[in-house]
Amino acid sequence: MKRLLRPRNLGLxxxxxxxxxxxxxxxxxxxxxxxxxxxxxxxxxLGYNIVxxxxxxxxxxxxxxxxxxxxxxxxxxxxHGLNPWLAFAxxxxxxxxxGLVVGLTSIxxxxxxxxxxxxxxxxxxxxxxxxWSGLFGSESGIGPMGKLSLxxxxxxxxxxxxxxxxxxxxxxxxxxxxxxxxxxxxxMAAVREDEVAASTSGINVVGVKLMSFVVSAFLAxxxxxxxxxxxxxxxxxxxTVSLSIMLFVMVCIGGRGSAWGSLLGAALLTVLPExxxxxxxxxxxxxxxxxxxxxxxxxxxxxxxxxxxxxxxxPQGLVGIRLRRRRRPGLVGQPVVAVEAxxxxx
Amino acid sequence: MAQDLALLLIGxxxxxxxYALIAVGYQLVFVSTRVFNFSLGGVAILGGLILLSLxxxxxxxFPVALGLVLVAGLALGWFYFQVLLRPVRxxxxxTQMLVIFGMGLIIENAYALVWGQQPLPAQPFLSKKLxxxxxxxxxxxxxWVIGLTALTVVLLKLLLDRTWTGRALRANAMNETAARLMGxxxxxxxxxxxxxxxxLAMLAGAAxxxxxxxxxxxxxxxxxxxxxxxxxxxxxxxxAAALGGLILxxxxxxxxxxxxxxxxxxIGMGFLxxxxxxxxxxxxxxxxxx
Amino acid sequence: xxxxxxxxxxxxxxxxxxxxxxxxxxFSVQPGEIRAxxxxxxxxxxxxxxxxxxxxxxxxxxxxxxxKDILSLAPSARCRAGIASTYQVPQLFPAMTAEExxxxxxxxxxxxxxxxxxxxxxxxxxxEKRHQDKxxxxxxxxxxxxxxxxxxxxxxxxxxxxxxxxxxxASEPRLLLLDExxxxxxxxxxxxxxxxxxxxRDRGMTIGLIEHDMGMVMRISDSVLVLDFGxxxxxGPPAQVQQDQRVIDAYLGVEANGASGPGR
Numbered sequence: 001m002k003r004l005l006r007p008r009n010l011g012l013x014x015x016x017x018x019x020x021x022x023x024x025x026x027x028x029x030x031x032x033x034x035x036x037x038x039x040x041x042x043x044x045x046l047g048y049n050i051v052x053x054x055x056x057x058x059x060x061x062x063x064x065x066x067x068x069x070x071x072x073x074x075x076x077x078x079x080h081g082l083n084p085w086l087a088f089a090x091x092x093x094x095x096x097x098x099g100l101v102v103g104l105t106s107i108x109x110x111x112x113x114x115x116x117x118x119x120x121x122x123x124x125x126x127x128x129x130x131x132w133s134g135l136f137g138s139e140s141g142i143g144p145m146g147k148l149s150l151x152x153x154x155x156x157x158x159x160x161x162x163x164x165x166x167x168x169x170x171x172x173x174x175x176x177x178x179x180x181x182x183x184x185x186x187x188m189a190a191v192r193e194d195e196v197a198a199s200t201s202g203i204n205v206v207g208v209k210l211m212s213f214v215v216s217a218f219l220a221x222x223x224x225x226x227x228x229x230x231x232x233x234x235x236x237x238x239x240t241v242s243l244s245i246m247l248f249v250m251v252c253i254g255g256r257g258s259a260w261g262s263l264l265g266a267a268l269l270t271v272l273p274e275x276x277x278x279x280x281x282x283x284x285x286x287x288x289x290x291x292x293x294x295x296x297x298x299x300x301x302x303x304x305x306x307x308x309x310x311x312x313x314x315p316q317g318l319v320g321i322r323l324r325r326r327r328r329p330g331l332v333g334q335p336v337v338a339v340e341a342x343x344x345x346x
Numbered sequence: 347m348a349q350d351l352a353l354l355l356i357g358x359x360x361x362x363x364x365y366a367l368i369a370v371g372y373q374l375v376f377v378s379t380r381v382f383n384f385s386l387g388g389v390a391i392l393g394g395l396i397l398l399s400l401x402x403x404x405x406x407x408f409p410v411a412l413g414l415v416l417v418a419g420l421a422l423g424w425f426y427f428q429v430l431l432r433p434v435r436x437x438x439x440x441t442q443m444l445v446i447f448g449m450g451l452i453i454e455n456a457y458a459l460v461w462g463q464q465p466l467p468a469q470p471f472l473s474k475k476l477x478x479x480x481x482x483x484x485x486x487x488x489x490w491v492i493g494l495t496a497l498t499v500v501l502l503k504l505l506l507d508r509t510w511t512g513r514a515l516r517a518n519a520m521n522e523t524a525a526r527l528m529g530x531x532x533x534x535x536x537x538x539x540x541x542x543x544x545x546l547a548m549l550a551g552a553a554x555x556x557x558x559x560x561x562x563x564x565x566x567x568x569x570x571x572x573x574x575x576x577x578x579x580x581x582x583x584x585x586a587a588a589l590g591g592l593i594l595x596x597x598x599x600x601x602x603x604x605x606x607x608x609x610x611x612x613i614g615m616g617f618l619x620x621x622x623x624x625x626x627x628x629x630x631x632x633x634x635x636x
Numbered sequence: 637x638x639x640x641x642x643x644x645x646x647x648x649x650x651x652x653x654x655x656x657x658x659x660x661x662x663f664s665v666q667p668g669e670i671r672a673x674x675x676x677x678x679x680x681x682x683x684x685x686x687x688x689x690x691x692x693x694x695x696x697x698x699x700x701x702x703x704k705d706i707l708s709l710a711p712s713a714r715c716r717a718g719i720a721s722t723y724q725v726p727q728l729f730p731a732m733t734a735e736e737x738x739x740x741x742x743x744x745x746x747x748x749x750x751x752x753x754x755x756x757x758x759x760x761x762x763x764e765k766r767h768q769d770k771x772x773x774x775x776x777x778x779x780x781x782x783x784x785x786x787x788x789x790x791x792x793x794x795x796x797x798x799x800x801x802x803x804x805x806a807s808e809p810r811l812l813l814l815d816e817x818x819x820x821x822x823x824x825x826x827x828x829x830x831x832x833x834x835x836x837r838d839r840g841m842t843i844g845l846i847e848h849d850m851g852m853v854m855r856i857s858d859s860v861l862v863l864d865f866g867x868x869x870x871x872g873p874p875a876q877v878q879q880d881q882r883v884i885d886a887y888l889g890v891e892a893n894g895a896s897g898p899g900r
Binding site for chain 2: 105106127
C-alpha cells in the first residue's frame with residue numbers, strides 16, 4: 001500500500017467517484033444495465049486472475065462456477081422458497097465446493113491436459129443444464145426470479161442493482177488486491193514461475209493451486225448469485241464455454257496478475273459487443289455488414305483476433321506485470337556457457 | 347436384438363473414426379513438437395463445410411472435392427506454421443498454444459458467419475445405399491469413413507516409421523538441436539506436422555458430415571473428444587490414439603442407447619475425466635521412463 | 637561435545653533402471669560443520685542431494701534428519717523440516733525482484749491465512765515488513781544489498797547463485813545444501829563465495845557442499861565424503877582424504893592446488 005504514489009491514488013479516487021455517479025450522469029437504462037453486467041463479469045475476472053494470472057493455471061471452464069452460483073440462487077429461491085439473502089450467501093460456497101472438486105481432479109495434470117479437463121467440466125455442466133429439465137429447467141431455465149431487498153427497498157431497478165453490484169466489485173477488488181500482495185499471492189506467483197523451486201522453498205504446491213481454484217470459484221459464485229437476482233430467469237446460456245473463453249481473453253489483454261488489468265479487460269470485452277451493436281445501428285452501415293456486426297459469432301471472432309494480437313505484441317497486457325519472454329527450463333537470465341557445460345549428473 | 351447391437355456397434359465405430367482421426371492428429375503433434383493444437387475441433391468442422399460447398403455450390407465431383415479438402419488442410423497447416431506462429435516461434439509453448447487457441451476461436455466462429463449457425467445436411471460420398479450385411483443395414487458412407495480412417499492411420503504409421511520425413515519428425519521431438527545439426531529443417535518439420543494434422547482433421551470432418559451434419563456448434567466437444575481418444579488410447583503410436591478414438595465412439599454409442607441421447611456429451615466428457623484421473627497414459631501406454 | 641548428527645544417511649541406494657547411481661551410501665553430517673561431497677563426474681553427487689531434499693526417492697535406505705525419518709516427506713515438507721538447497725543451475729523466480737525471491741524462501745515462517753490476508757489486517761502488514769527487513773539483511777550479508785529491487789533475471793550468474801543461497805537461507809534451515817555453487821564463477825567470485833560460506837557457517841548453520849573446485853573444498857570444509865560410481869570410497873578430514881589412494885585413483889591424479897581430473 002505504501003508503494004502507491006499519491007497522484008495515482010488520487011486519480012483512482014476521482015475515477016471511482018465519477019463511476020459511481022454514472023447512473024445519474026447517464027440515466028439511460030441501456031448504459032446502466034451494461035454497467036451492471038460489466039460489474040458482474042469484473043468480479044469473475046478478478047477471481048479468474050488469481051487462478052490464471054497469478055498462479056498460472058490455464059483453466060478454460062470457469063463459467064461452470066459462475067453457473068453454479070446462478071443456479072444455486074435460482075433453485076433455492078424458486079424451487080424451495082428460501083430467503084433470497086440466504087440463497088445468495090450459499091451460492092459462493094457451493095461454487096467453491098465445485099472449484100474444489102475440479103481442482104482436486106485437475107491440478108496434477110500438465111497445462112494442456114488441465115485446460116482440457118476444465119473445459120470438459122464446463123461442457124458436462126452445460127450439457128446437464130440444457131437437458132436436465134427436472135433440476136435445471138432445460139433451455140428456458142428456472143424462473144421467474146425473485147429480487148433481493150435491502151432494508152425494505154426492493155432491488156429491482158437497474159439503478160439500484162448498479163450500486164449493489166459495484167459495491168460488491170469494490171469490496172472484491174480490495175480483497176483480491178490484499179490477497180495478491182500477501183505471502184499467499186507471492187507463493188502463487190512462485191508456483192507459476194517454477195513449481196520445483198517453489199516446493200523446495202517450502203511451498204505446498206498442490207495446496208496453493210487448490211486454494212487458487214477455490215478462491216476464484218468462490219468469487220465466480222458471488223458473481224453468479226448477483227446475475228441470478230438481476231435476470232428474470234436463470235438459464236444455461238450465460239454459463240457456456242464461450243464465457244470461459246471470454247474470461248480468459250479479458251485477463252490476458254488486461255494484464256495477467258493485475259487486478260486493475262482484469263477490470264480493464266472485463267470493461268473492454270463487455271463494451272466491445274455493445275459498441276459493435278451500436279455501430280451496426282448507424283444508418284451509414286450497409287445491411288450485410290449490419291448483420292455481421294451484431295452476430296455474437298462475430299464478436300467471438302474479434303476476441304480471437306484481439307487475443308492473438310495481444311499475445312504477440314503485448315503479452316504483458318495493457319497493465320501488465322513483468323512477464324519473462326523466454327522460457328528455458330532452469331536457465332535464468334543471460335545464458336552463461338560455462339554453466340551449461342557444467343550441468344551434468346555429478 | 348442382435349441387429350440393434352450391430353447397429354450400435356457400427357454407429358459407435360463410425361463416430362469413433364472421426365474421433366480417431368483427430369486423436370491421430372494430436373498424436374502426431376505430440377510425437378513431433380509437443381505443442382498441442384487447440385483448434386482441431388473447428389478445423390474438422392471447417393473441412394465438412396468446405397466439402398459441402400465444393401460439391402453443392404461449386405458442383406465439383408466428389409473425389410475432386412475431397413482432394414481439395416485435403417489440400418485446404420495442408421495449406422492451412424502451412425499458414426499456421428509460417429504465418430500464425432512465426433512471431434511467437436521463440437516464445438514458450440504456452441504462448442504458442444494460446445495463439446493456436448485464438449486461431450481456433452476465429453475458425454469456430456467465422457464459419458458460422460459464412461455458412462450460418464444451423465447445422466447443414468450433407469450428401470454422402472457416393473451413394474445413399476444401404477448394404478445388408480448379415481441382416482443389418484449399414485450405410486455405405488459408414489464403410490467409407492471406417493475405410494478412410496484405417497487407411498490414414500496405416501499410412502501415418504508408415505510415414506513415421508519408414509520414411510526419412512517420419513524419422514526427422516521423431517528426431518526433432520527428442521532433441522531439436524541435434525536434429526537441426528543433422529540437417530533437419532525446422533521449417534519443413536513444422537509445416538509438415540501442421541499440414542498433416544490439420545489435413546487429417548479436415549478429412550475427419552468431411553468424412554463424418556454426411557452421417558451427422560456439417561457445421562453446428564460442436565467444435566469444442568469435438569476438440570475434447572479427439573483429445574479424449576488420445577488420452578484413452580495413449581500417445582505412443584497412431585494406432586493407440588486411433589483405437590482410443592474408436593473406444594470413445596463406442597462408449598458414447600452405448601451411452602446414447604442405454605442412458606439417454608441428450609447426455610452424450612456429458613458421458614463422453616465424463617469418460618475423458620475418468621481416464622485423466624485414473625490412467626492418463628492411456629490403455630496402450632508408451633514406454634514409460636522413470 | 638557430542639551432539640546428535642543433523643543428518644544421518646544409511647545404506648542409501650538409488651537405481652535408474654539398470655544403472656546404480658547410489659550404492660549403499662552411509663554417512664552423517666555433524667551440526668555446525670561444512671561437509672563437502674566430492675567425486676568425479678557421474679559419481680552420484682547430484683543424485684544424493686536430490687534424494688536428501690526430496691526431489692528423488694531412494695530405492696532403499698534410511699535417512700534421519702534432526703532425529704526424524706524424513707523419507708516419507710515431500711520436498712516442501714522437508715523444507716519446512718529445515719532442509720534448504722540450491723541447484724547447479726539456479727532455480728530462481730525470474731519475474732520477481734531479488735528481494736521477493738528471498739522472501740519466498742521464508743514462506744514457512746508466515747502465519748497469515750486466507751482471511752487475514754484478504755482483509756489486510758495490521759498484523760499481516762507488520763509480518764510482511766518484518767520479513768522484508770530480514771530479506772534485506774540477508775541480501776546485505778551476501779553483498780547483494782544494492783540489487784534488492786532488481787529483477788532476478790537481470791543479475792549476473794554469480795549474483796544469481798548468491799541470490800539462490802539467500803533464498804535458501806531465508807527459510808532458516810538447519811541444513812543448507814549447496815550443489816556446485818562455484819561452477820561458472822571467476823576467481824574473485826569464488827573467493828567471495830568461499831568467504832560467504834564460512835560466514836554462514838559461523839552463524840550456526842550446517843552446510844553440505846558439493847563441489848568440483850578442489851582448492852575451495854580443501855580450504856573450507858571440515859570433513860569430506862568422496863563418492864565414486866555411487867559408492868562412498870572415503871570419508872574424513874580434508875587432509876586425510878587428499879592422501880587416500882583410492883581417492884587419488886578415482887580422480888586419476890588430483891593435485892592439491894585445485895586442478896581436477898578428466899571430467900573437467
